[in-house]
Amino acid sequence: MALAVQKMICPNCGVAMNHHCDKVIYLSQESDGGRPFDTMERIDEIYACPNCGGMGSRPSE
Amino acid sequence: MATRPLYIPVILGTVRAGRMSLHAAQLVTGELAGRTGVETELIDIAEVPLPTNDAGEAIKDPQFSDRMSRADALVIVAPEYNHGYPGLLKHVLDSCLKEYIHKAVGIVGVSAGPFGGTREIENLLPVMRELGLVTIFWDVNFCSVQKVFAMDGKLRDEAYIFRIDKFLKELIWMAKTLRYGREQISLTNTVH
Numbered sequence: 097m098a099l100a101v102q103k104m105i106c107p108n109c110g111v112a113m114n115h116h117c118d119k120v121i122y123l124s125q126e127s128d129g130g131r132p133f134d135t136m137e138r139i140d141e142i143y144a145c146p147n148c149g150g151m152g153s154r155p156s157e
Numbered sequence: 158m159a160t161r162p163l164y165i166p167v168i169l170g171t172v173r174a175g176r177m178s179l180h181a182a183q184l185v186t187g188e189l190a191g192r193t194g195v196e197t198e199l200i201d202i203a204e205v206p207l208p209t210n211d212a213g214e215a216i217k218d219p220q221f222s223d224r225m226s227r228a229d230a231l232v233i234v235a236p237e238y239n240h241g242y243p244g245l246l247k248h249v250l251d252s253c254l255k256e257y258i259h260k261a262v263g264i265v266g267v268s269a270g271p272f273g274g275t276r277e278i279e280n281l282l283p284v285m286r287e288l289g290l291v292t293i294f295w296d297v298n299f300c301s302v303q304k305v306f307a308m309d310g311k312l313r314d315e316a317y318i319f320r321i322d323k324f325l326k327e328l329i330w331m332a333k334t335l336r337y338g339r340e341q342i343s344l345t346n347t348v349h
Contacts, residue, residue, distance in 0.1 A: 114343055116342065
C-alpha cells in the first residue's frame with residue numbers, strides 16, 4: 097500500500113491525512129470505451145484530513 | 158473530533174415545472190438550518206449547469222463538486238416519476254464519485270399519490286451504495302403532496318415536523334460518526 101511508503105499530506109493544512117477507503121475506478125466509465133473491465137480499472141486510495149476535513153486521493157501502488 | 162460545523166446540503170432532485178418537491182426541500186432546509194452546529198443550503202439541480210450530450214465525471218461542475226467534497230451528509234428530496242427517480246437527478250449525481258465516499262445520505266420522497274415516493278426511494282438505494290454514500294433508515298415520505306402544502310408553500314400538516322426531526326437526528330448522528338471514521342480511523346491499521 098502506498099500509505100506505508102509515503103503519507104498523504106493535506107494541501108490545505110500540511111498534516112497527514114487519514115486513509116479511510118479504497119475505491120475501484122472503472123476507467124471505461126470515464127472514457128466509455130466499452131473495453132473489458134479487467135484491463136480498464138484501477139484502485140484509488142481515498143483520504144480525509146483530520147484537521148479541515150478536506151479530501152484527497154491517489155492511485156494505489 | 159473537529160468542532161467545525163457539519164455541512165449538510167439539501168439537493169432538490171427535479172427540474173419539472175410546478176414541482177411541489179420545492180416546498181418539501183425548502184421545509185427540510187429550514188429545519189436543518191435551525192440546528193446548532195449545522196450549515197446547510199438548498200442545491201437546485203435545475204441550477205447545476207451540466208450538458209446532456211455527455212455524462213459522468215467528464216462533465217463535472219466545479220461548484221457542485223466542491224459542495225459535495227465539503228459535505229458531511231446529503232439530503233436528497235426527489236419526487237417519484239413513473240415509479241422511479243428523476244433522470245436528471247441521476248445525471249447530476251453521476252457527475253461526481255470520490256466526493257461522496259463514506260458520507261451519510263437521507264432521502265425524502267414526494268408523490269401526488271398515497272405512497273410518498275417509497276418506490277423511488279427503493280430504486281435510489283443501490284445507486285447511493287455504488288456512489289459510496291451511506292444511507293440512513295429513516296425516510297420522509299410526502300404523500301398526496303398537493304394536500305400537504307398550500308400553493309404558496311405553507312405547510313398544512315404539522316405532523317411532518319415531527320417526522321423530519323426524527324429523520325434529521327439520525328442523519329446528523331450518521332454524519333458525525335462517518336466524519337470521525339473518515340478523519341480518524343485508518344483503513345490500513347484496522348485491528349483484525
